[in-house]
Amino acid sequence: MPAFPNVADLAIEFSSSVDAVWAFLSDGGFFMLLLVAVSLLSVAVILYKVVTLLVENIAPAKVQRALTKADEYVSSGELPELIDLLRKKKSPLSRIALTTITGGYSGRAEATAATEAKAREEIVDLEKGIAPLEVVITIAPLLGLLGTVSSLVAVFSNLDGGVGVGGRAEVARGIAEALNTTIAGLAIAVPTVVAHSYFTKKLERLAIRMESLTNGLLAALCKPRSPEVLDPVFAEQSLLSSSSHVNQQS
Secondary structure, eight states: OOOOOOHHHHHHHHHHHHHHHHHHHHHTHHHHHHHHHHHHHHHHHHHHHHHHTOHHHHSOHHHHHHHHTHHHHHHTTOHHHHHHHHHHSOSHHHHHHHHHHHSOOSSHHHHHHHHHHHHHHHHHHHTTTHHHHHHHHHHHHHHHHHHHHHHHHHHHHTOOSOOOHHHHHHHHHHHHHHTHHHHHHHHHHHHHHHHHHHHHHHHHHHHHHHHHHHHHHHHHHTSOOOTTOOOTHHHHHHHHHHHHHHHHHO
16 A cells, blocks of 8 residues: 655655745845735735736626627617616626616617727726736846845955865855746746736736727617618617607606
8 A cells, every 4th residue: 555654754854844944035035025915915906906806807698698689689679678677787887788778868879989998998997906916027037136136245255265165155145045036036036927918918908998988889770770761860869859858758
């Protein structure tokens, strides 16, 4: 039978690992403390963005399905039901769609401008947390490099004129310890770059999806509802009448 390590061995290994990590951090000095703080900031922001950028929090599946059927809601006179759904499922997509439907605009151009303004507002709100990640990506390697340089200055300033074998070993050990902050800075920056890229691309995909759905909603609201009406100007008037009807029922 395979031999499994006992609890005492595991405890010793864990204690040794903790001691090694502590030595690594303590050798970095003041700049290592700054890097630890930066790493905690990065982890906190990443966890925050993981939660806030969940698709169900931004564009719930039920709202997406409803907006893909916007033309059916409008043509069947069930627009108030769609509004009720949007108000119940609070999300950035719902707020954008409500802005489009209940604005009481005079034409499609005005409705489009208002919808785009609301969409920009929601996207800016969703981008909260991206800027701190960019700061971490920039300053973490620089703090690591600064810590290394300051440690090297301290190592070489303590050298005397004659450096023997023991002195060279001391210098080598000092240089190795000085590089700890550079390693830490890069170790923080690399995963933060990956997270930043992932969140940015995901936000772009969600923005495109919301734009597509709201464009379909605008088309449904501005679509002529009478077959004998051929004048395209009616598309500008239909939105006003639909919005006014909705506002009266609201």
